[in-house]
Amino acid sequence: MNKEILIVGSGPMAIDYAKILLAQDIDFNVVGRGKESAAKFQLETGKMPYIGGLEKYLNDKTLSPNTYVIIATGTEVLMESLLLVLEKGASKVLIEKPAAISIGELITNKNKLEPYFDNVFVAYNRRFYASVIEAKKMIDEDGGLQTIHFEFTEWAHKIEPLEKAAGVKENWFFANSTHVIDLAFYLGGKPEKWEAYSKAGALKWHSKTNFTGAGITDKGVLFSYLSNWESAGRWAIELLTNSRRIYLKPMESISIQEKGTIAVIEKEFDNSLDLQFKPGLKKQLVAYLNDDEADLLNLRDHFYLSKEVYLKIIS
Structure with missing residues (x-):
């Protein structure tokens, strides 16, 4: 066809x-x-x-x-x-991503969208970064992921002056921070038993600025996270196997700390596609057009994550 x-x-x-x-x-x-x-x-x-x-x-x-x-x-x-x-x-x-301006708008339209859950995909292109694909190979080589830690700190001082449509900055966590959170739980599994904490800060345009939480996923991977939008920090994911710690920090790169060592060494890998096009976008688009859906996020799973995970983190 x-x-x-x-x-x-x-x-x-x-x-x-x-x-x-x-x-x-x-x-x-x-x-x-x-x-x-x-x-x-x-x-x-x-x-x-x-x-x-x-x-x-x-x-x-x-x-x-x-x-x-x-x-x-x-x-x-x-x-x-x-x-x-x-x-x-x-x-x-x-x-x-994230398919709606807010979690509320997404949930409100569930009945209309439910018949299409398996035919609509949300474009979290970081799943297709060359660095992520390489990290997955290393995790498999090491016998699987044991622990994951991630950070989704946003630079509020850079976001504040941006001119955006009404509601966009107020829902910045959903629109932007979920890039990191989706990737973390794509790699580690969906949260199963966990606790989440958050609190408001001085920002007038976003309800919460400080987040932390921890638990275990349905794949048996222990996880923790933190984010403070009014302090220093950046987006980052750390992946711990029984052999090494893999840093995606920044997320387009890979650094490795081998077990029993202190040195953190940058790893070379083929990222030519991510230099030619927006990172992750070509592999994501090819997967979509070829009906290769294994690594794409369908709307069914996005609804689950939005309601059961993102809403818990932000609330």
Whole structure:
């Protein structure tokens, strides 16, 4: 079956997807809202988007039964776009994380989305980083993961002055921090028995700023995490096997501390794709288009994580 591909959105993320499709000589259509973003899209890709927005596009055109949609809009209209393309018969959808502006918006639409749980995938591209793929190989070599520690500190002083749509900064944990949390539990398993603690800080635009927790996953992996948005820190994941500690810090890189040693040594690996395109994006997109779903996050699991994990961390 020949697939028809539609990119929804004409901003920076849409351009990143388009560049990968163009590099593979895969044809696609793209729909945007404004003339300015469409002009930038054309300048970067050579392809002019349909202008006027998704609803107008879908009123003018019929989606074929084999349409694979990529939603790469702003966070504030992700859910609106998803509901529209599903209503019009999209076969499969890859939607930018976190698929809604808030956990509340996601949960509110559960009944509408439940019939499509296995055909919609949320684009947590860090699962496909070259560093993550290499780390998984090392974990397998060592006989499995024993312990995981991660940090999702956000730089509040950088976020505060950003101009974002209403609700985006207020839900920054869901929109941004879950990049790290999803990856941690993708590698270590879903939390099974655990405790979570959080507290508010001085930020006016986000309800919580300080987080910690620990427990065990359904794979028997012990985990802990912390994050303080009003102190120093960064995104990071530490993976402990019986032989070594693997650092993804920054997450595009790998450093190793062997058992019985103090030195932390950077590891070389093939990350050529992550240098050519936005990291993780090409392998994620290829998996989606080839129906290779093992490492993609389907909407069913995203609902579980959002309600049972993310909500517990933020609450």
